[in-house]
Amino acid sequence: MHTVYSDGKRQPSEVAAGARAAGLDFIVSTDHNTSASHGVWGPLAGDDLLIVTGEEVTTRNGHWLALGLTPGRTIDWRYRSRDDRIDDAIRAVHAQRGLAVSAHLYCPWIGAEWKFGFDGLDATEVWTGPWGWDDEAAVSTWANRLAVAARHGGDWLPAMGNSDAHSPGDVIGLPHNVVRADRLDRDAVLAAIKAGRSWIAESSAVKLTLNATAGRRTAEIGERLRAHPTDPITVTLSVAGVPNGTVRLLTDQGQMFQTGLPGDGSGSITWRTTSQAAAFVRAEVRHPVSGGGAGGTTMGPVAGFGPMAALTNPIWINRL
Missing domain, CATH: 2.60.40.10 (Immunoglobulins)
Structure with missing residues (x-):
């Protein structure tokens, strides 16, 4: 989700309140290409709401999520798919024990459609905000990759869903990830997401x-x-x-x-x-x-x- 620290219209306090109202237990702060909001979240978190710091890395050929970044750290976004630089960026996320997740694969905006392939990623976003044709296409792409993994016996890529909420009209938690984790903390939640011990819901209902x-x-x-x-x-x-x-x-x-x-x-x-x-x-x-x-x-x-x-x-x- 996004705040006024990048292209969002909500204050972090409004995002945290919206997350609690939606029945969420955790959120990840993913302002575009900045860590500016990382230092704001502390007082807004609590035993009922885990807030993890991250970034939406807005490259020239698609967006991806760096989940679980060390507060204050950012990941470079100034490259295209043919510049052969995303592998280093993903390694920088993994060095912080974070996850790299491709976002909205078929987003029709300029520079937002995913062009990097899936090597090195920990998960892929298949459902972004209200359900649409692009989500149908993303689920189909992901399902085909599952079939390939079944045929070759290789690693598989878990699916995620995220609200990508920017403005007051965007529903926080539509959709969200229901994660089976041992405890409510950063490492347990990220480990469960990477393992695919999760499902996607449109709401807490x-x-x-x-x-x-x-x-x-x-x-x-x-x-x-x-x-x-x-x-x-x-x-x-x-x-x-x-x-x-x-x-x-x-x-x-x-x-x-x-x-x-x-x-x-x-x-x-x-x-x-x-x-x-x-x-x-x-x-x-x-x-x-x-x-x-x-x-x-x-x-x-x-x-x-x-x-x-x-x-x-x-x-x-x-x-x-």
């Missing part, structure tokens, strides 16, 4: 759990479940807060299960698979095609689905 079980072994979002090729695997998804929504379960083969939620927005489903049939499973929860979702977005249908309400990172399924 949306609740979700996803797990997969094989015998006595259970895995949650971002974890790996080991099973023999023919072992039955039970996937369980519970959702609340999305009236008349659509639930989708997707694997490396694409969508494998779909069902609707009732008018009260709550439901629980089970789906069965094997490690031979699925290398991973992830979930999406969509609003009805005619629904507006949070923040007043009026995104039209894509392949018959309305705006996103929740999106998970995968549970990986490894063959024994």
Whole structure:
């Protein structure tokens, strides 16, 4: 999110108040190309709100997020993709135990569309502010990369969602990341994001759990479940807060299960698979095609689905 210290219209105190009102436990300060606000946040944080310092690195060929910077430190932004300088910039973030995250991959603004590839990144932003066509494209790109990781057995890139709120009209926390961390501090939260132990929600009204079980072994979002090729695997998804929504379960083969939620927005489903049939499973929860979702977005249908309400990172399924 952004403040008056870069191109935002809110004071840091207004951002902190908005984060608390949205039910957030943590935020990252990401003013563009500056650390000017870093020294302001201390009195605004508390046991109920962790505030992490960072930067949105606004290069000539795309923006990326440096999360968890040492207060007062900045990362250089004065280069293009063909200048071969981003690797050094990412190493500078990692030297501070921070994360590098590509932002709004398909943003149509000049210089904002992502052109650097994904090598060295810790996560990628697939949902930015109110749901739109660019988010559909970003999720598709990310999902294709998951399938490649499943095929080659390499590292995978977790997904994030961020509100990128600038002005009073921008909804703080639309969307935000729900992170399974051991404690509410900088290192625990960043480690969980890097591991993909997180899912994305449009608001704190949306609740979700996803797990997969094989015998006595259970895995949650971002974890790996080991099973023999023919072992039955039970996937369980519970959702609340999305009236008349659509639930989708997707694997490396694409969508494998779909069902609707009732008018009260709550439901629980089970789906069965094997490690031979699925290398991973992830979930999406969509609003009805005619629904507006949070923040007043009026995104039209894509392949018959309305705006996103929740999106998970995968549970990986490894063959024994």
